[in-house]
Amino acid sequence: MQISVVISIVAILASGVVASEVGSESRPKKSQAAVSQAAMVPPTRLGELTRLAGVRTDKGAFGHNYTEVYERFLFQWKNAPIRICEIGIEKGGSLGLWNDYFPRASIFAIDIEDKASMQNARTKTFIADQSKRDQLETFIQTFGGNFDFLLDDGGHTMDQQQISLGFLFKFVRPGGYYILEDIHTSLPAFYPGYGVEPDGSNSTLAMIERYVRGNPPKFESKYMLPEEMRYLNENVEFANLNFRNDSEHSIMCIFKKKQKH
Numbered sequence: 001m002q003i004s005v006v007i008s009i010v011a012i013l014a015s016g017v018v019a020s021e022v023g024s025e026s027r028p029k030k031s032q033a034a035v036s037q038a039a040m041v042p043p044t045r046l047g048e049l050t051r052l053a054g055v056r057t058d059k060g061a062f063g064h065n066y067t068e069v070y071e072r073f074l075f076q077w078k079n080a081p082i083r084i085c086e087i088g089i090e091k092g093g094s095l096g097l098w099n100d101y102f103p104r105a106s107i108f109a110i111d112i113e114d115k116a117s118m119q120n121a122r123t124k125t126f127i128a129d130q131s132k133r134d135q136l137e138t139f140i141q142t143f144g145g146n147f148d149f150l151l152d153d154g155g156h157t158m159d160q161q162q163i164s165l166g167f168l169f170k171f172v173r174p175g176g177y178y179i180l181e182d183i184h185t186s187l188p189a190f191y192p193g194y195g196v197e198p199d200g201s202n203s204t205l206a207m208i209e210r211y212v213r214g215n216p217p218k219f220e221s222k223y224m225l226p227e228e229m230r231y232l233n234e235n236v237e238f239a240n241l242n243f244r245n246d247s248e249h250s251i252m253c254i255f256k257k258k259q260k261h
């Protein structure tokens with residue numbers, strides 16, 4: 001019950017509604033920019049990202065169906081020369097999807113295993129453990145930051161998810177997104193073995209719920225450095241938490257970075 005309230009609030013925020021406060025008493029108003037941006041998206045075009053996902057990645061309808069949500073955020077950059085970063089390559093299914101949907105994008109991908117065979121003219125791979133800040137730092141030194149969007153579809157343990165978010169959020173460009181997939185690993189009753197402690201307070205889902213319920217919203221993570229939490233608190237515009245429980249649990253969160261003042 002409480003989760004669905006939170007989801008409604010963040011969904012409203014993601015749709016471009018500007019709320020002066022997060023709470024049931026707030027009276028949101030749509031910004032002019034959000035209205036004109038929504039008007040620019042022809043509804044008949046939506047569905048392409050899911051169609052292109054097919055069965056090559058579980059981001060599509062055959063798996064978690066995240067693409068249904070992603071397209072509404074990412075459509076705006078379809079033909080732009082954007083910079084994408086993804087943690088987690090496996091067989092390269094999602095890298096192929098980004099290549100096909102964003103024909104002008106540069107794609108940078110991290111995996112703990114060597115995935116150099118997946119490289120092409122627009123796609124570069126890098127070996128790194130997402131829970132090691134020094135290795136992520138080397139990745140940034142090699143390829144730069146300023147990503148339009150960055151996805152974490154790596155190992156999905158609590159420390160990996162939160163260290164990567166804390167370290168890499170500063171390398172999302174202002175107005176861009178950090179997408180954290182498969183947060184259902186925070187539910188040990190369904191997905192044991194991802195590092196959730198007995199009281200559950202260290203889980204990534206608990207961290208996000210504390211953030212969206214907070215007044216003011218505040219990141220608190222045992223895995224993040226104080227300066228990382230401060231940066232998130234100052235630079236996250238909203239968290240759009242998506243929770244779907246049809247064929248399997250599919251929890252994903254999109255963090256938007258504030259535009260520069």
Ligand SMILES: C[S@@+](CC[C@H](N)C(=O)[O-])C[C@H]1O[C@@H](n2cnc3c(N)ncnc32)[C@H](O)[C@@H]1O
Pocket residue numbers: 056057058059086087088089090091092093094095110111112113128129130131153154155156160
């Ligand atoms: C779910 S698969 C990625 C699937 C891919 N994104 C797709 O949609 O087609 C997870 C990948 O994360 C990688 N991985 C696991 N632990 C990691 C870590 N600590 N750091 C970086 N990558 C990791 C695995 O080697 C695996 O290739």
